Amino acid sequence: MTEIDDATMQALEAAAFRRLRDHLQQRTDVQNIDLMNMAGFCRNCLSRWMHEAAAERGVALDKDAAKTLVYGMPYDAWKARNQAEATEGQKAAFAEAIKAHDLPERG
16 A cells, blocks of 8 residues: 555545545435344444534534534435334344444434
8 A cells, every 4th residue: 555644644534524424415215213123233333423522622613513414404404314213123133233343222
């Protein structure tokens, strides 16, 4: 691998994150529960990670603002427009995914 300096690596990682964020904003058909079941993370996880990264750096970014950045709109608006009720199959898969991905139970 070519040697990449820290600033360039950070810029590449930021660009990749923005592309993932934009992709998830476009793919509103992909439900968060399906992301959690398959990959062990979802849009809410990304927004939480942004909030935590901001807090670590002393940047004022509350949870709702972080969700707006990830979802491209306020979370409640996205949820009303795009989120379907989870099926029993999705819920059962989620219960198994928590074990497979070693995730904390969500309430």
